[in-house]
Amino acid sequence: MTLYQKLATRLREHIQHxxxxxxxxxxxxxxxxxxxxxxxxxxxxxxxQLEQEQLVEARPKSxxxxxxxxxxxxxxISRPPQRPLEVSQxxxxxxxxxxxxxxxxxxxxxxxxDMKASTLKPLLKTLSxxxxxxxxxxxxxxxxxxxEELRMQLCRLTVASGCQLHPxxxxxxxxxxxxxxVCLRAVTEPGDIIAIESPSFYGSMxxxxxxxxKAMEIPTHPETGISLEALELALDQWPxxxxxxxxxxxNPMGYxxxxxxxxxxxxxxxxxxxxxxxxxxxxxxxxxxxxPKAIKAFDQDGRVLLCSSFSKSIAPGTRVGWxxxxxxxxxxxxxxxxxxxxxxxxxxxxIAKFIRIGGYAKHIRQMRQNYEQQRDHILNAIKxxxxxxxxxxxxxxxxxxxxxxxxxxxxxxxVERCREEGVNFAPGPLFSATGKYRNCFRLNFSEQNxxxxxxxxxxxxxxxxxSDTRIEHSAPETSALI
Amino acid sequence: MTLYQKLATRLREHIQHxxxxxxxxxxxxxxxxxxxxxxxxxxxxxxxQLEQEQLVEARPKSxxxxxxxxxxxxxxISRPPQRPLEVSQxxxxxxxxxxxxxxxxxxxxxxxxDMKASTLKPLLKTLSxxxxxxxxxxxxxxxxxxxEELRMQLCRLTVASGCQLHPxxxxxxxxxxxxxxVCLRAVTEPGDIIAIESPSFYGSMxxxxxxxxKAMEIPTHPETGISLEALELALDQWPxxxxxxxxxxxNPMGYxxxxxxxxxxxxxxxxxxxxxxxxxxxxxxxxxxxxPKAIKAFDQDGRVLLCSSFSKSIAPGTRVGWxxxxxxxxxxxxxxxxxxxxxxxxxxxxIAKFIRIGGYAKHIRQMRQNYEQQRDHILNAIKxxxxxxxxxxxxxxxxxxxxxxxxxxxxxxxVERCREEGVNFAPGPLFSATGKYRNCFRLNFSEQNxxxxxxxxxxxxxxxxxSDTRIEHSAPETSALI
Numbered sequence: 001m002t003l004y005q006k007l008a009t010r011l012r013e014h015i016q017h018x019x020x021x022x023x024x025x026x027x028x029x030x031x032x033x034x035x036x037x038x039x040x041x042x043x044x045x046x047x048x049q050l051e052q053e054q055l056v057e058a059r060p061k062s063x064x065x066x067x068x069x070x071x072x073x074x075x076x077i078s079r080p081p082q083r084p085l086e087v088s089q090x091x092x093x094x095x096x097x098x099x100x101x102x103x104x105x106x107x108x109x110x111x112x113x114d115m116k117a118s119t120l121k122p123l124l125k126t127l128s129x130x131x132x133x134x135x136x137x138x139x140x141x142x143x144x145x146x147x148e149e150l151r152m153q154l155c156r157l158t159v160a161s162g163c164q165l166h167p168x169x170x171x172x173x174x175x176x177x178x179x180x181x182v183c184l185r186a187v188t189e190p191g192d193i194i195a196i197e198s199p200s201f202y203g204s205m206x207x208x209x210x211x212x213x214k215a216m217e218i219p220t221h222p223e224t225g226i227s228l229e230a231l232e233l234a235l236d237q238w239p240x241x242x243x244x245x246x247x248x249x250x251n252p253m254g255y256x257x258x259x260x261x262x263x264x265x266x267x268x269x270x271x272x273x274x275x276x277x278x279x280x281x282x283x284x285x286x287x288x289x290x291x292p293k294a295i296k297a298f299d300q301d302g303r304v305l306l307c308s309s310f311s312k313s314i315a316p317g318t319r320v321g322w323x324x325x326x327x328x329x330x331x332x333x334x335x336x337x338x339x340x341x342x343x344x345x346x347x348x349x350x351i352a353k354f355i356r357i358g359g360y361a362k363h364i365r366q367m368r369q370n371y372e373q374q375r376d377h378i379l380n381a382i383k384x385x386x387x388x389x390x391x392x393x394x395x396x397x398x399x400x401x402x403x404x405x406x407x408x409x410x411x412x413x414x415v416e417r418c419r420e421e422g423v424n425f426a427p428g429p430l431f432s433a434t435g436k437y438r439n440c441f442r443l444n445f446s447e448q449n450x451x452x453x454x455x456x457x458x459x460x461x462x463x464x465x466x467s468d469t470r471i472e473h474s475a476p477e478t479s480a481l482i
Numbered sequence: 483m484t485l486y487q488k489l490a491t492r493l494r495e496h497i498q499h500x501x502x503x504x505x506x507x508x509x510x511x512x513x514x515x516x517x518x519x520x521x522x523x524x525x526x527x528x529x530x531q532l533e534q535e536q537l538v539e540a541r542p543k544s545x546x547x548x549x550x551x552x553x554x555x556x557x558x559i560s561r562p563p564q565r566p567l568e569v570s571q572x573x574x575x576x577x578x579x580x581x582x583x584x585x586x587x588x589x590x591x592x593x594x595x596d597m598k599a600s601t602l603k604p605l606l607k608t609l610s611x612x613x614x615x616x617x618x619x620x621x622x623x624x625x626x627x628x629x630e631e632l633r634m635q636l637c638r639l640t641v642a643s644g645c646q647l648h649p650x651x652x653x654x655x656x657x658x659x660x661x662x663x664v665c666l667r668a669v670t671e672p673g674d675i676i677a678i679e680s681p682s683f684y685g686s687m688x689x690x691x692x693x694x695x696k697a698m699e700i701p702t703h704p705e706t707g708i709s710l711e712a713l714e715l716a717l718d719q720w721p722x723x724x725x726x727x728x729x730x731x732x733n734p735m736g737y738x739x740x741x742x743x744x745x746x747x748x749x750x751x752x753x754x755x756x757x758x759x760x761x762x763x764x765x766x767x768x769x770x771x772x773x774p775k776a777i778k779a780f781d782q783d784g785r786v787l788l789c790s791s792f793s794k795s796i797a798p799g800t801r802v803g804w805x806x807x808x809x810x811x812x813x814x815x816x817x818x819x820x821x822x823x824x825x826x827x828x829x830x831x832x833i834a835k836f837i838r839i840g841g842y843a844k845h846i847r848q849m850r851q852n853y854e855q856q857r858d859h860i861l862n863a864i865k866x867x868x869x870x871x872x873x874x875x876x877x878x879x880x881x882x883x884x885x886x887x888x889x890x891x892x893x894x895x896x897v898e899r900c901r902e903e904g905v906n907f908a909p910g911p912l913f914s915a916t917g918k919y920r921n922c923f924r925l926n927f928s929e930q931n932x933x934x935x936x937x938x939x940x941x942x943x944x945x946x947x948x949s950d951t952r953i954e955h956s957a958p959e960t961s962a963l964i
Contacts, residue, residue: 090816097626097819115621124617131613135606139597139797144579174656174801177823190672190694207820212672315621319656319826334572337579338689340822341659344801347826 003038004045011046015055015066015380016454022376026056026064054383069379071223071394075253075404080198080217080436082230084238087209087433092412093202096426105422106456108444111251111400113285114370115315116448119363123314123354130346138346144337146172146322147348153355154322160290161248161283162297163306165324171336172343173321176281176309181207182339183305183323184244186331187275188213192241195234197226199402199431199440201251204244204279208433215433216240222393222402225250225257228264235272242275243268248292249282252402252431252442254395256292266298273303275328280308281321284364286397287372302326310351312398313364318347371399371446374453378445381454385461399446404439405464411441414471417463423456438473485520486527493528497537497548497862498936504858508538508546536865551861553705553876557735557886562680562699562918564712566720569691569915574894575684578908587904588938590926593733593882595767596852597797598930601845605796605836612828620828626819628654628804629830635837636804642772643730643765644779645788647806653818654825655803658763658791663689664821665787665805666726668813669757670695674723677716679708681884681913681922683733686726686761690915697915698722704875704884707732707739710746717754724757725750730774731764734884734913734924736877738774748780755785757810762790763803766846768879769854784808792833794880795846800829853881853928856935860927863936867943881928886921887946893923896953899945905938920955 001009014020027035032043047064050056057067096109131138145151151167158165173179180203188194190212196204198217208215216238219230225247234240243265247257257265269276278295286292296306305328309321320343325332354360375395382392382403391404405411411427418425425444428437447453463471483491496502509517514525529546532538539549578591613620627633633649640647655661662685670676672694678686680699690697698716701709707729716722725747729739739747751758760777768774778788787810791803802825807814836842857877864874864885873886887893893909900907907926910919929935945953 094626094815094819110623112622115618120621124620127620128610128614128617132610135610136597137799138606138609139602139799140594141592141798144576174822177819178821181820181822185692203820203823206816210667210817210820316623316824317619317621317826317828319822333576334688335692337576337659338663338685338692339660340656340663340801341685342798344799344826344829346799 004042004049007032007036007038007042007046008049011050012055012384016377016384018373018377018450020066021373022066022068024066025062026066028063055380069376069383069394073391074222075391075393075402075440077221077227078198078219080219080432081434082234084193084214084216085433087205087215089202089430089432089435090206090209092427093206093430096430099419099424105419105424106447106452107424108447108456109424109426111312111444112446113312113315113399114367114446114448117363117366119359119366120314122357122359123350126353127346127350130350137349138344140345141342142172142345142348144342145170145333146343147345147352150320150348150352153352157355157360158324161280162293163324169324169329171323171325171329171332172348173309173323173336174340174343175311175316175319175321176279176307177203177207177321178336178339179307179309179321179323180204180277180279181211182332182335183277183307183325183328184208184211184213185335186325186328187242187277187305193238194242194244195231195240196244197246197250199252199428199437201246201279202430205433208244217433220253221255222253223255224261225255226265228261228268232268235268240272240274242277244277244279245295246279246281247295248280249286249395249397251282251398252400253393254398254401255393256286256288256396259293262293262295263298266295266304269303270301276304278304278306280306281312282398283308284313285367285371285399287368288396289368296324299326302328305332313367314351318351319343320347320351370448374399374445374448375401377450378443378453378457381457385458387464400442400444403441403443407439408472409439409464410471410473411438414463415441417471418460421459421463423459425460486524486531489514489518489520489524489528490531493532494537494866498866500855500859500932502548503855504548504550504862506548507544508548510545537862551858551865551876555873556704557873557875557884557922559703559709560680560701562701562914563916564716566675566696566698567915569687569697571684571912571914571917572688572691574909575688575912578912581901581906587901587906588929588934589906590929590938591906591908593794593926594928595794595797595881596849596928596930599845599848601841601848602796604839604841605832608835609828609832612832619831620826622827623824624654624827624830626824627652627815628825629827629834632802632830632834635834639837639842640806643762644775645806651806651811653805653807653811653814654830655791655805655818656822656825657793657798657801657803658761658789659685659689659803660818660821661789661791661803661805662686662759662761663693664814664817665759665789665807665810666690666693666695667817668807668810669724669759669787675720676724676726677713677722678726679728679732681734681910681919683728683761684912687915699915702735703737704735705737706743707737708747710743710750714750717750722754722756724759726759726761727777728761728763729777730762731768731877731879733764733880734882735875736880736883737875738768738770738878741775744775744777745780748777748786751785752783758786760786760788762788763794764880765790766795767849767853767881769850770878771850778806781808784810787814795842795849796833800833801825802829802833852930856881856927856930857883859932860925860935860939863939867940869946882924882926885923885925889921890954891921891946892953892955893920896945897923899953900942903941903945905941907942
């Protein structure tokens with residue numbers, strides 16, 4: 001290794017370990033030359049190397065800076081089949097879910113938030129106090145729509161997403177999964193067609209399957225979301241009953257649909273007189289502050305069913321989700337009731353208090369900052385270690401990203417190989433109704449432990465660089481995205 | 483009031499207040515005459531009066547005893563319309579559910595168990611300890627099928643109902659309502675017909691409605707359950723997809739279907755090759771010990787989906803239910819997952835421990851005794867205070883009973899009138915797909931406070947005796963049961 005390569009390696013490590021963070025000014029050429037006892041030209045050569053790797057950029061008259069991760073290698077816009085299809089892939093989803101408990105290694109497959117955050121302590125204390133002091137609350141039922149105290153706090157909270165809600169406009173659910181399932185059943189009849197983003201969260205798609213509906217996957221841009229042009233074509237051609245989107249901090253791609261596009265989507269739903277089911281589960285942990293508006297903010301006639309929960313902003317184990325069902329309130333209340341009757345009271349009261357005393361705002365402020373830093377770190381790590389033809393989404397909220405590998409790679413095989421080596425991710429086909437995106441996968445970066453995350457990325461990269469055909473398609477395909 | 487009437491009133495009060503319990507020997511005629519300073523014939527006249535009221539019985543050469551409540555005035559066998567029908571009555575159910583929180587007075591409308599029992603303390607302590615000591619367990623997810631620890635304990639528990647289950651045969655749910663809903667969706671396609679008991683729990687019927695199914699109500703005997711003859715006729719005539727029954731401590735009538743009849747029902751399902759959804763939610767609090775077998779005990783080919791929860795044996799707020807889905811396990815796991823994802827872990831672990839350390843067995847032993855005494859008390863109170871043409875079911879488990887009034891009484895009107903006076907019950911039409919049983923209602927007797935319960939029965943009776951037409955049908959009907 002030459003001197004400049006040694007220096008470049010050292011600087012690269014510093015960047016990887018966040019000693020220098022995205023946007024930080026790096027030491028001057030002169031300073032580095034002195035510190036390391038090398039020549040000016042060696043330092044310049046090292047910086048040139050890092051510039052080529054897009055880790056460092058030179059700014060005229062200012063010096064060298066750590067690159068802010070860019071969106072220059074985003075995944076392609078998706079091109080799912082343009083017809084309504086039944087959802088498959090349940091076996092694959094179940095396989096991943098069942099590997100939860102017994103599994104060793106680094107778990108990057110589930111969209112689990114950071115649950116070790118110290119900002120959660122006030123919530124845990126309230127829960128513990130309530131359980132001890134008012135155990136009777138844990139035994140009884142709440143209102144069929146959920147605790148009024150919580151619904152009031154939810155109204156306060158949703159002001160940030162541009163919504164004006166009354167407690168009576170809200171129905172509390174067992175997490176967002178129940179919210180989505182209930183809404184789907186409330187606005188459809190069996191056999192109906194639902195337009196969805198592609199790729200899309202597997203939980204939503206399996207709910208479409210279970211409700212005997214068909215999914216019409218719509219081409220989706222990795223930066224702005226569902227293609228309105230493609231959606232309109234589909235609406236013209238098929239009797240689509242509802243549009244199902246996750247427009248804010250999308251799962252799996254992490255984009256925010258621009259607000260004007262959200263409004264356009266709403267107008268489109270209006271002109272075709274159909275409902276929108278809006279999954280806002282990641283909305284509160286958008287890195288942008290104040291957070292982006294929800295589509296629900298533009299809703300004038302109650303056709304938007306806003307769904308959310310605290311599973312991503314706090315923790316999934318609380319199982320506190322909710323729906324603002326608009327004009328579908330009565331049907332939603334009915335289906336929620338038959339789905340699982342009332343929800344447990346204590347977690348609702350604890351979260352309501354957490355919001356009321358400002359603990360929630362403080363917590364998500366911290367999470368926003370952490371997740372954004374962790375995104376920069378993982379994007380850099382991927383850039384450094386993964387094959388250069390890798391494409392990666394650029395999340396602007398949340399803690400998951402979408403990786404698109406060379407079309408020859410089969411992530412259903414990769415996932416098995418990586419599991420053996422202690423790295424777990426969610427393979428692409430889970431996010432398609434028909435098993436597409438075989439060369440893609442979703443990664444979680446909520447893990448605070450940087451070394452652990454970096455180790456996982458390096459292991460993944462090493463397996464990818466390994467020319468072992470076990471991870472390639474048996475029969476070569478053109479591109480899984482076409 | 484004559485002397486003998488005064489004495490009869492005093493004795494009646496003693497019986498009502500359980501100073502003398504069902505089956506107790508009463509003081510001899512001589513003893514009473516001495517104590518009260520009255521003649522032998524006065525005491526004899528008083529006893530004769532109480533015999534007429536069926537409160538007291540004379541046993542040759544033994545003296546007088548407090549009557550054990552008898553089944554001599556049971557409700558008629560039901561005669562629902564013999565065709566599949568869509569379920570209505572959601573408005574009525576919602577109306578009752580929504581009156582939960584703001585409502586004052588005595589709440590006898592919900593099937594809520596006694597949650598003040600001291601035998602629940604070990605469970606509450608475990609919950610409190612876990613919440614404090616292992617808060618991280620409250621934040622994460624469990625296995626998609628539920629905590630293995632709980633599923634193991636459930637296998638132990640169900641031995642009592644004659645079932646031999648393996649932890650892998652069990653899927654944990656958010657209460658029994660989710661269990662029933664998931665099972666319905668797992669064994670049917672939209673448009674299918676489900677055979678159910680009549681009257682039947684409104685939660686099951688609303689789940690039938692929400693799954694786009696039709697209900698075929700089958701005549702049901704108040705002592706032995708669903709009529710197998712009527713069921714077989716219906717199976718011959720209609721393409722029924724599944725049978726949905728609550729054969730052990732039935733809701734609302736409280737009967738146990740005899741075991742040989744349970745086996746016959748299973749054979750019938752086998753010969754028509756259809757599934758049985760068995761709601762066993764009250765099974766553990768059968769007064770009979772050991773508890774009756776479940777239909778699942780006879781299941782040889784996995785066609786019985788056994789559903790239960792701890793909502794009646796412990797408390798509904800725990801929201802821990804489960805399914806033993808037999809051959810439908812994969813479908814059930816799928817629908818459970820889309821319905822509400824995983825269940826909270828802490829209540830599962832707390833209940834598992836409660837079972838393991840013997841707390842659950844102790845608790846239900848106590849509840850069995852309490853509920854049986856409370857049944858005797860409420861049956862006596864109804865006999866004493868209600869109009870003589872009242873018919874009442876004879877629960878052999880659980881804490882609810884079914885009252886059939888004179889056909890001219892409209893319980894949908896009665897419920898409003900009684901609510902004003904602070905007494906709440908569940909009107910009969912909620913328990914029918916089509917609003918029948920207008921002259922019936924369901925009463926909860928889990929309330930430990932005897933005075934409160936008796937006050938409620940007296941208020942109810944006073945309103946019934948009041949000839950006010952507000953509680954009668956506007957247009958006279960023959961009988962709501964025909």
